[in-house]
Amino acid sequence: MDLLPKSSKEFSSSEYWEQFFRRRGEQAFEWYGGYLELCGLLHKYIKPKDKVLVVGCGNSELSERLYDAGCQNLTNIDVSEVAIRQMNERNAKRRPMMTYQLMDATETTFPESHFQAVLDKGTLDAILPNTEERTLETATKLLVEIGRVLQCGGRYMCVSLAQGHVLDKLVNQFSQGGWMVRVHQVSEGSSNESGSQFPLPVFFFVMTKVRQMPGFPQVLEMMSDKEGAKPLRCSSPDELLEAVKERQHYSLIRNRLNQNQNSQEVSLDLCDGESGRTRYTFYVLDSPTVRSSHANQFAIFIVPQGRETEWLFGSEPGRRQLAGSIGFRRLIIVALHRDQHFESMEAIQTELSAKVLELAPSGLADNQQIPFLSAGGDIGTRTVKFRGRSELSGEFVVEDARGDGTSYFRRLIFLSNQNVVQSEARLLPSSTHRGQKKKKKDKKKQQQPADKEESPSSLIIDKSYLSCEHHKIMISGLALLHNPGVLPDHHISVLVVGLGGGSLSLFIHDYFLGSRVEAIEIDPSVLDVASSWFGFSQDERMKVHLADGLVYINGLAGKEKAVYDVVMFDVDSKDTCVGMSCPPPAFVEKNFLQNVHKILKNNGIFILNLVCRDAVLKRQVMSVIHEVFPLIYAKKIEDEVNEILFCCPNTERKINPTDLMESAKHLEKTLKRPGALWDETYILADMFKSIQIV
Template sequence: MNLLPRSSKEFSSSQYWEQFFRRRGERAFEWYGGYLELCAVLHKYIKPKDKVLVVGCGNSELSERLYDAGCQNLANIDVSEVVIRQMNERNANQRPNMTYQVMDATKTTFSDSHFQAVLDKGTLDAILTDTEAGTLETATRLLTEVGRVLQCGGRYLCVSLAQAHVLEKLVTQFSQGGWMVRIHQVSESSSKGSGSQFPLPVFVFVMTKVKEMPGFPQVLEMMPEDEGGKSVRCGSPSDLMDMVKERQSYALIRSHLNQNHNSPEVSLDLCDGVSGKTRYTFHVVDSPSIRLLPANHFAIFIIPQGRETEWLFGSETGRRQLAGNVGFRRLLFVALHRDQPYESMEAIQSELSAKVLELAPPGLPDNQQIPFLSAGGDIGIRTVQYRGRSEMSGEYVVEDVRGDGTSYFRRLIFLSNQNVVQSEARLLPSNTPSGQKKKRKDKKKQQKANDKVEPGITHVLDKSYLCCEHHKAMISGLSLLHNPGVTPDQHLSVLVVGLGGGSLSLFIHDYFLGSLVEAVEIDPAVLDVAGRWFGFTLDNRLKVHLADGLDHINELAQKGIFILNLVCRDPVLKKKVINTIHEVFPLIYVQKIEDEVNEILFCCPVSGQRRDLSELKESARSLEKQLKRPGMLWDETFVLADMLKSVQIV
């Protein structure tokens, strides 16, 4: 039997509810759950001696259960004569102190300040079905009437799905009136046996009527799902509404994952319950091709601190590859956030054990032990060395992290895009043989660069290390300058647009001894960070211009080769860019960076410089041999010829 209306507007019609309860009969209908799901919250705010008004009572057993629990001063109203007659017949003898009356909740006959509590389970949702003017006016009358019949200090408890327009109406109207607003999430969003099939969670809004006191901070609180936890105080109504929407989004994700074992990757953030800051980021990856065995349903992979930007953990392709390799049908990646304290792997497991089960795949066997995996067996090391703010790019941090094995790195991260490493330098133990270290003139800056990342171990910067594959490809492209290639001692004038930590500029300066390097950087804060934390210093062969790179280039004569790191996902736009470059540079080689969007364009002003792949690779090999001088460090993972292995002409 279909008991749902043809449209949501019928929910606000008294005729609909008359027909509904006539067809439903005396069998209780528990909209949004029953007493067992709601009692933990309700009894916090409804006391046994309180006068309580239940609006839109229907034939729910909620009032009866409250009465039996000791809250016996209950007045129930509903617009349906059928249901009021049924409820009076059902309760007249057993619960003589409880009343049921036919009454419109938007215009009751009760006196002002008559009740200590008003309970509304789904009535506002049934009335506020859309945002049309008439509907909003009816909802306003209901909420105004609630305010009228409540005493000062009284509570309006509204059980709701908190759809966007209902949420805004509730929070806005009561917060503007100076009321205390507190929101609880019901622990079970769809109670078994209640007939509720909503994937969204159920919330209980507790609005407390208080006297307005100018200058007194308004109370806007989101209560934790764990009733033993601390509430989160919100600074504004919009912040409070955002927290509700985040919980709704999480519930929808849970519902989707609980019904599917072959979902595309799903990502979500979990926030600290007190500060509201992101504490964990989850990435849920399914591998349906894995043979399903009892022991390989589900596992958790903790990404060590500082390694979340690595390709294997920081890209969807990398995570999917790793998930397939470890052999679980569903792998939940967990990234740890800076500015959050983490004691140990065991502490993280304890904190997450209940939450991760909510994201388990369908069909997970009962009492299945969920393994926690990691790279290296611990949570990694991340040390924030410095915090600053750029007027152009916002807040940033300089941090030292431990990479794979015993490797350490210093990184510049702009907090507006925390998953992107703006600059990175490798750190080496300071006991590196003295013949492999170049003395620095600026001892103060060297001391900054030598700060410890682990107690008892001092590190220095490795200037042979280029963190980005596109930087390596750019260096390889210098072999295009001459045939058979440029030599390290040859006079070479290089303009680098964008300084970052200065690693590319320093590499050219230190390994091409005949070079004159000029870098252009638009942000003064970046230049300061490069000098203080990345060992960048100026001399007669290394200069920096604080300017817009494009403006600076326009002032220069177009000579030599132009090497461009092109990052473009739009094929039409990319083609347009290349065509524009072709107007100046007739010959363009392109090298795609493996597993990245980046493509390196080597743009030559003379088409007669064209050479085949074997010639280019030979020039790169020759250049590399000359760059590897005695007493200079060299990153053995950097093979110049390999960076040109798939170069093409466009």
């Protein structure tokens, strides 16, 4: 028999409930669970001698079980005459001190401050099925009436699914009145006693009526589901609402994972119970094609600190590749968040063991050993060196992290997008930077192992290293300039739009000794970070303009022409709603590109880092660029969205790929000066493999 209403509006109808209880008969209906699931919380907040009002009691056995447990001063009310008659007949003799009355909870006849506790199991949810004005007015009447009949110090206990509009109404109504608000999670979305299934978990709200005292902080708490753990103390109602919604999100994910194998990656954040800050991010990946056995059903992979931004761990395609290579039906990849302390891999395993089992595939044996895997034998190293805030991009950190092996890197990361490294530089021992071989001064030093790991505090910036593949390709594009044989000492002028940590501009400055480099950076905070933490400095050949690149180039185009041999765009967009993250759309509009053409010498080159996921938008952008620059070489970066465009002002510069690679080889030879560091993994000619004219 289907006993659920046809539409949510029926929940608030007294006619619906009258029909509901007639059809159900005397069988108890335990909305959102029964006594066994709720008794721990009920007896925590209800004292045996308390006068208790139960609103919307229906034919639930909850009051009867409370009565039998010693809480006998119970008054039950409901709008269903059938339910009240049934319950009076059932309890008049067996439980004489408990009463059942036909009454509307929004307009009771009880005197003010008559009860020490009010219990509501699903009633608020029933009368608040939507956000229509009339419905909200009814809900307000209910909550105001509950506040009226409660004594100061009394508690309103509301068992609810806490759907969005109900949650907002409940928390905001009482927090604005100065009440203490405490939230417990009762279940993960199922009721053992009723056998019903809900897609959302059940919550137990406790609103305590208190006298408002000036200067006394309001108590807003999300209680932990671990015994003895401290509650999450929230600073605002919005923070409490967010905490509840996070619990709901987690339960929905569990429900989804328990039902079937998922073709899509599922991600969720797990927060520290006391601070509320994110501690772990889980990425759950199912591989249905893996042949399941007892041994390869489920595993956990811990990403070492500092390596979470690598492609294999920081992108969905990379994580899919990792999951496929490991060979488990379900793999949870765990990223460790910054600003959190992790003692050891063993401590992480202990902390996560219970939580990951909640996300295990159905059918996993109770005694199944869950393997914890990682890249390397420890949890990695990541040290925050500086924390700041940009007016344009928000909070950021500068951190030193250990990569694969013993290499260390310094990174600039904006916390609004923690998986993206804004700028990165490799760190080297200071002795390596001096470019001199160590002399054997004494026997003791001769016996030291050559690969001994150096402390991060003694490392310095390696300016020869380009961490970004697109930076390497952009540098290689200088081989397209005329007379590349003498290019390193040739006097060339370069404009770089977008400074970041300064590695691209510094490389040109340090290896093209005849260059004059100008960089445009709109964010003063970025220039400060580059100068303080990434070894960037200005001199007579290096200058930074703190300006909007659009404004600067437009202004320059109106004054003079043919200023630069090279113009480079390496600037990202702050608008995440556009399908192009680099550059901002205004940088590829025709009028602006025409101004770029004006400031570029006839034999010069315009180099653009294009990151566009929208295929239609990309075709439009390429069409506009072609209108201004007739010859375009394009290099797609493997496993990335980035595509580097080398745009020439005229078609006379057309060079076949073979000659271009030879030119790059010759350029690399001249860049490798004696005594100067060079990254041997960087081969300029390789950057022109699979280059195309588009």
